[in-house]
Amino acid sequence: MATSLRTREGGPATGRSASRHDRGEGPFRFLTTGAGILLLAIMAAIAVFLVVKAIPALQQNTSNFFTEKLWTPNGAEPRFGIAALAFGTLISSLLALLMALPVAVGVALFISHYAPRRLAGVLGYLVDLLAAVPSVVYGLWGVIFLVPFMSGPATFLNTYFGWIPLFAGDAVYGRSILTASVVLAIMILPIIAAISREVFLQAPGSLEEASLALGATRWEMIRMSVLPFGRAGVVSAAMLGLGRAMGETIAVALIFPATFEITLRVLSANGNSIAANIANGFGEATVTGRGALIASGLVLFVITLAVNMAARLIVARRSFGGAA
Amino acid sequence: MAKQIEVADLDAYYGSHKAIEGISMTIEPRSVTAFIGPSGCGKSTFLRTLNRMHEVIPGARVTGKIRLEDQDLYGAGVDPVSVRRTVGMVFQRPNPFPTMSIFDNVAAGLRLNGRVRRSELEGVVEKSLRGANLWNEVKDRLSKPGAGLSGGQQQRLCIARAIAVSPAVLLMDEPCSALDPISTLAIEDLIAQLKNDFTIVIVTHNMQQAARVSDRTAFFNLAGPGKPGKLVEMDDTSKIFTTPSEKATEDYITGRFG
Ligand SMILES: Nc1ncnc2c1ncn2[C@@H]1O[C@H](COP(=O)(O)OP(=O)(O)OP(=O)(O)O)[C@@H](O)[C@H]1O
Numbered sequence: 001m002a003t004s005l006r007t008r009e010g011g012p013a014t015g016r017s018a019s020r021h022d023r024g025e026g027p028f029r030f031l032t033t034g035a036g037i038l039l040l041a042i043m044a045a046i047a048v049f050l051v052v053k054a055i056p057a058l059q060q061n062t063s064n065f066f067t068e069k070l071w072t073p074n075g076a077e078p079r080f081g082i083a084a085l086a087f088g089t090l091i092s093s094l095l096a097l098l099m100a101l102p103v104a105v106g107v108a109l110f111i112s113h114y115a116p117r118r119l120a121g122v123l124g125y126l127v128d129l130l131a132a133v134p135s136v137v138y139g140l141w142g143v144i145f146l147v148p149f150m151s152g153p154a155t156f157l158n159t160y161f162g163w164i165p166l167f168a169g170d171a172v173y174g175r176s177i178l179t180a181s182v183v184l185a186i187m188i189l190p191i192i193a194a195i196s197r198e199v200f201l202q203a204p205g206s207l208e209e210a211s212l213a214l215g216a217t218r219w220e221m222i223r224m225s226v227l228p229f230g231r232a233g234v235v236s237a238a239m240l241g242l243g244r245a246m247g248e249t250i251a252v253a254l255i256f257p258a259t260f261e262i263t264l265r266v267l268s269a270n271g272n273s274i275a276a277n278i279a280n281g282f283g284e285a286t287v288t289g290r291g292a293l294i295a296s297g298l299v300l301f302v303i304t305l306a307v308n309m310a311a312r313l314i315v316a317r318r319s320f321g322g323a324a
Numbered sequence: 325m326a327k328q329i330e331v332a333d334l335d336a337y338y339g340s341h342k343a344i345e346g347i348s349m350t351i352e353p354r355s356v357t358a359f360i361g362p363s364g365c366g367k368s369t370f371l372r373t374l375n376r377m378h379e380v381i382p383g384a385r386v387t388g389k390i391r392l393e394d395q396d397l398y399g400a401g402v403d404p405v406s407v408r409r410t411v412g413m414v415f416q417r418p419n420p421f422p423t424m425s426i427f428d429n430v431a432a433g434l435r436l437n438g439r440v441r442r443s444e445l446e447g448v449v450e451k452s453l454r455g456a457n458l459w460n461e462v463k464d465r466l467s468k469p470g471a472g473l474s475g476g477q478q479q480r481l482c483i484a485r486a487i488a489v490s491p492a493v494l495l496m497d498e499p500c501s502a503l504d505p506i507s508t509l510a511i512e513d514l515i516a517q518l519k520n521d522f523t524i525v526i527v528t529h530n531m532q533q534a535a536r537v538s539d540r541t542a543f544f545n546l547a548g549p550g551k552p553g554k555l556v557e558m559d560d561t562s563k564i565f566t567t568p569s570e571k572a573t574e575d576y577i578t579g580r581f582g
């Protein structure tokens with residue numbers, strides 16, 4: 001009895017844990033490390049492929065790729081630049097974020113802290129559903145409904161707020177930067193709202209009670225304990241939304257008039273973006289044309305990366321900098 | 325200014341579950357009242373009805389009457405927000421606002437009451453921190469985050485935050501249960517000082533603590549599993565701990581419980 005006990009406690013037990021260590025840990029570590037390395041390798045391969053395709057086209061370019069506004073890479077004398085496209089991408093996405101963020105945060109707060117539980121459940125489900133609608137649907141809705149509809153609000157803005165450079169101009173058009181931004185805003189709203197809601201729901205109840213017990217109203221409670229807690233998450237959500245807006249292709253390709261102007265007049269018949277330009281131009285592009293489009297895609301990639309890194313910096317500074 | 329609390333026939337519910345039943349008592353101003361009783365008998369629930377924090381929980385409600393001096397706390401048209409400004413609360417776990425500095429934590433309640441001048445704010449913050457016996461430890465780092473303090477310091481910060489708005493009543497739900505003996509003593513000393521200005525109600529599982537800090541003690545008990553908690557008796561602390569009227573109280577205090 002005593003011998004068998006000792007054996008069970010001593011030899012086999014440690015032996016088993018050791019073998020478990022070998023059998024489980026080893027392959028698992030191999031698998032995860034392997035997956036990580038594979039991912040990096042694939043990304044590197046894609047990057048190399050794109051750069052290799054882009055370089056000859058850039059060498060053919062008769063203009064400066066970074067300052068040129070026009071995009072005519074298919075002729076005998078290719079002439080193309082990213083300036084107007086990058087500008088269009090940034091302005092339409094930023095406008096979209098500007099419109100979507102307050103609404104999304106409001107929706108998220110309503111679902112997490114104001115709505116009765118059952119309504120909150122339905123609304124939350126609805127938001128998740130909206131986030132899953134394919135972007136081409138938004139694009140078609142934009143072209144068919146929003147483009148004609150926007151002439152009213154656009155005329156209003158132009159008439160009464162024309163003194164703001166954004167809304168200045170002699171005439172207004174349905175297919176404009178603003179219309180595309182509205183479609184983008186509606187597209188990124190659900191994802192920002194969904195993430196913000198998750199973050200707000202995780203705000204510690206102890207902090208909410210702390211502010212309520214001090215005599216805070218519900219809004220004051222949200223300002224004291226929910227928003228500070230959720231700020232980093234909301235910034236991340238906003239950046240994810242911005243990234244989506246910048247990368248959005250089909251929806252805006254359907255709406256933008258595809259011009260190559262740099263203008264702040266968001267009501268004029270202008271507008272284009274890197275992604276939309278790729279979608280519009282890839283079909284009939286020559287080899288140089290394709291290389292040029294690939295180069296533009298790389299620029300979009302770099303911009304997205306920069307935005308994400310800026311966001312990370314903001315979040316890190318806010319959460320570790322301590323109180324002011 | 326400390327105020328008297330009078331409770332009459334109070335029931336509190338979580339949804340359809342009745343957590344406490346038929347509680348009536350008078351809590352005297354400028355004194356410390358301790359609530360003791362086994363876990364789950366509704367001490368926290370009752371405490372939270374005194375500043376209308378109970379109804380914050382979805383589905384929770386209260387019947388009965390609570391008067392704070394001459395105000396009916398649950399009267400029609402009484403704003404729970406204003407009740408909570410008069411009846412402050414300190415929780416079991418220290419819960420300073422983590423993104424705020426020590427100064428801002430103490431000033432948080434005052435800022436809710438509208439714009440206050442910085443000089444005035446500084447005066448109140450210092451007075452409250454002194455009142456909470458924390459001033460000497462933090463006066464050189466008022467702009468540092470409150471979350472960087474030790475647990476005991478954080479709890480005293482929460483007390484400073486609660487007294488900064490000069491409430492009439494201070495409710496404390498097991499304020500020392502997450503603290504070490506030294507910090508506990510510091511808070512008990514503090515309670516003894518604070519009772520000169522406030523009406524203090526403290527929930528505690530520590531019999532010695534109840535005996536040390538309180539003037540009056542209320543013993544709560546469950547009639548049985550699943551039944552609502554009730555007030556068994558309430559009397560001067562010295563009497564409760566030496567010659568209680570009820571056998572249940574004696575059993576609980578001497579540890580012959582359940
Ligand atoms: N948020 C809640 N939702 C539903 N029921 C609750 C809630 N909080 C407490 N209860 C119930 O109310 C009853 C009283 O709980 P309460 O927390 O007031 O007891 P307590 O005396 O403070 O216990 P303890 O000494 O453990 O803190 C218990 O039956 C508990 O299950």
Ligand SMILES: [Mg+2]
Nearest residue numbers: 367368369497
């Ligand atoms: Mg409790």
